[in-house]
Amino acid sequence: MANGKSELFDRSILRALRESQALVIHPDDEDGVALTRHLNRVGCSARRMWPAPDTLPEGVKVVLFLLSPEVGEQNYDWMSAETDVARIAIISYETPEILSRLAKLSTHSVLTKPIRLFGILAAVTNAVQMSKHVGRLNRRIRLLDETLKGRRKIENAVQALMKERGVNEEEAYRLLRDKAMKNRISVVALAEAYLLAHGI
Amino acid sequence: MSDKPAFTFGVLFSQTGLMSVTEQAHLKGIILAVEEINSKGGVNGRLFEPIILDARSDEEEYARLTIDLLLKQNVNVIFGSCLSSCRKRVLPIIERFNGVLFYPSVYEGFEYSPNVIYGGATPNQMIIPLLDYLVKAERRKYYLLGSDTLFARETNRIVSEFLEESTGSVLGSAYVPLDTPVEGYKSVIRNALKFEPDVLLSTFVGNENKKFYDSCFEDELAGPALKIVSLTMTESELSAIQEEGRAGHLTAAAYFGTEEDTLNQEFLERYRAKFGEDQIPGVYAQTTYAQVKLLARAMEFTYSDSSEDILTALSGLELMAPGGKISLDPETNHTHLRCVIGESRKDGSFEIKWKSRDVIQPDPYLTGYDRILMAKRE
Numbered sequence: 186m187a188n189g190k191s192e193l194f195d196r197s198i199l200r201a202l203r204e205s206q207a208l209v210i211h212p213d214d215e216d217g218v219a220l221t222r223h224l225n226r227v228g229c230s231a232r233r234m235w236p237a238p239d240t241l242p243e244g245v246k247v248v249l250f251l252l253s254p255e256v257g258e259q260n261y262d263w264m265s266a267e268t269d270v271a272r273i274a275i276i277s278y279e280t281p282e283i284l285s286r287l288a289k290l291s292t293h294s295v296l297t298k299p300i301r302l303f304g305i306l307a308a309v310t311n312a313v314q315m316s317k318h319v320g321r322l323n324r325r326i327r328l329l330d331e332t333l334k335g336r337r338k339i340e341n342a343v344q345a346l347m348k349e350r351g352v353n354e355e356e357a358y359r360l361l362r363d364k365a366m367k368n369r370i371s372v373v374a375l376a377e378a379y380l381l382a383h384g385i
Numbered sequence: 386m387s388d389k390p391a392f393t394f395g396v397l398f399s400q401t402g403l404m405s406v407t408e409q410a411h412l413k414g415i416i417l418a419v420e421e422i423n424s425k426g427g428v429n430g431r432l433f434e435p436i437i438l439d440a441r442s443d444e445e446e447y448a449r450l451t452i453d454l455l456l457k458q459n460v461n462v463i464f465g466s467c468l469s470s471c472r473k474r475v476l477p478i479i480e481r482f483n484g485v486l487f488y489p490s491v492y493e494g495f496e497y498s499p500n501v502i503y504g505g506a507t508p509n510q511m512i513i514p515l516l517d518y519l520v521k522a523e524r525r526k527y528y529l530l531g532s533d534t535l536f537a538r539e540t541n542r543i544v545s546e547f548l549e550e551s552t553g554s555v556l557g558s559a560y561v562p563l564d565t566p567v568e569g570y571k572s573v574i575r576n577a578l579k580f581e582p583d584v585l586l587s588t589f590v591g592n593e594n595k596k597f598y599d600s601c602f603e604d605e606l607a608g609p610a611l612k613i614v615s616l617t618m619t620e621s622e623l624s625a626i627q628e629e630g631r632a633g634h635l636t637a638a639a640y641f642g643t644e645e646d647t648l649n650q651e652f653l654e655r656y657r658a659k660f661g662e663d664q665i666p667g668v669y670a671q672t673t674y675a676q677v678k679l680l681a682r683a684m685e686f687t688y689s690d691s692s693e694d695i696l697t698a699l700s701g702l703e704l705m706a707p708g709g710k711i712s713l714d715p716e717t718n719h720t721h722l723r724c725v726i727g728e729s730r731k732d733g734s735f736e737i738k739w740k741s742r743d744v745i746q747p748d749p750y751l752t753g754y755d756r757i758l759m760a761k762r763e
Contacts, residue, residue, distance in 0.1 A: 302499070
């Protein structure tokens with residue numbers, strides 16, 4: 186390859202790791218300790234907890250949690266509310282039950298027991314990137330959703346204005362936009378107010 | 386003579402093939418340390434008995450011989466490998482059968498296995514101080530050239546990252562596949578020189594070094610304004626290239642044969658008595674020598690040759706090695722080493738130009754280095 190620049194890797198991946206607090210939800214045994222130590226070794230700041238907490242401790246960006254029928258049911262309900270957290274399940278079975286729980290908890294990566302140190306770093310960086318990606322997609326979807334709803338309101342207001350003033354579509358929209366600018370509010374907000382005032 | 390059974394262990398280096406110049410140097414350090422230990426009656430009455438095999442610079446041969454040593458010869462401990470591709474091939478086998486691998490070569494980091502004792506330097510110990518030294522000496526324009534290996538690519542990634550944050554810059558890079566005939570080298574070098582770099586940073590490995598340095602010299606490609614800088618050009622590789630082309634290149638390593646401490650004078654004497662008066666030990670021989678000594682020290686404590694006992698006893702061990710004190714980092718199994726920068730001479734030795742004040746802590750995952758860079762930017 187002729188140019189060194191083109192193969193520079195994305196440094197944010199490792200940097201993100203250094204800034205991530207990781208929580209290991211695993212009993213205090215050989216696997217739990219080895220995993221927590223290795224996370225610190227590769228540059229995360231990690232601590233271990235057992236049993237699972239009822240809510241996610243402040244500041245945690247990566248959760249590695251044991252999902253095993255042998256250790257009793259753990260409360261992972263809070264996970265569905267935490268959208269920006271990278272979730273890595275630690276499993277010792279591939280039974281349909283475990284597979285379906287993995288899907289329900291929308292995990293980003295999986296580690297298998299007994300824990301092998303090779304692969305942990307990749308699982309964590311991958312999960313962090315995945316959760317960030319999903320987070321970005323979700324925010325974009327919310328934004329598009331709102332835009333879409335707003336557009337419908339503007340369309341309705343334009344239709345009503347056309348009837349009331351006997352103007353064409355372009356003119357009606359221009360009226361709405363000018364008034365919104367004068368009042369320093371968004372066109373959507375004005376359209377909403379107009380529809381409300383006219384009981385539509 | 387002791388009636389206790391000898392302690393046998395595997396020694397797996399390439400005596401043939403494209404890594405032979407380098408890995409024969411590794412082997413010499415082992416032989417010397419074993420001889421010394423046995424001349425004093427071994428460890429707790431047990432003589433050291435290495436099973437020395439030729440891995441032929443081939444990762445499949447490495448794998449096959451590792452399995453043979455662990456399963457058929459029943460050894461727990463293996464000294465071996467240099468290329469990262471070979472270490473990566475051997476590592477899962479070592480882990481599966483719970484052996485101990487002493488890895489004695491500089492490498493790219495980003496690895497930890499509880500079953501490996503890493504004796505070579507990580508990038509933070511060599512490449513960062515070396516770049517600091519070069520940038521301070523006003524060398525700012527770099528062209529990165531090396532064998533197409535894991536080591537080269539990761540080293541160059543770190544170099545590019547470092548230079549981006551400093552006043553230096555990378556003009557370009559090229560990777561030459563292992564075993565490329567010497568003609569292929571010339572065109573790559575000529576292309577690199579078109580960029581007019583003031584440093585050619587070489588990550589060529591083993592016998593590929595000879596093709597690279599000889600090509601530079603024969604074509605008078607590298608003028609005096611250009612420096613060839615490397616982590617893998619040590620005494621063994623230097624003495625293999627044409628005598629007229631040897632002088633004036635820089636290498637960063639944890640040790641050079643020209644160290645002046647008393648322990649090294651003794652080491653030099655024994656090394657020459659054993660391998661020939663014209664021989665100069667380099668970092669590979671010094672590392673395997675020190676690692677065998679570390680193993681002996683650990684076994685003195687444990688009276689055991691099981692992997693668990695040896696690994697536990699090794700944790701945090703210190704040793705006075707030729708060149709200075711080294712110690713094992715209990716958290717990463719890597720070694721605290723000094724960084725020494727040497728300039729090559731015609732006689733095949735290096736004149737020491739710079740030395741880190743103390744040993745540098747190994748940081749295989751560059752956790753500290755990333756924090757330093759982040760702090761710089763804030």
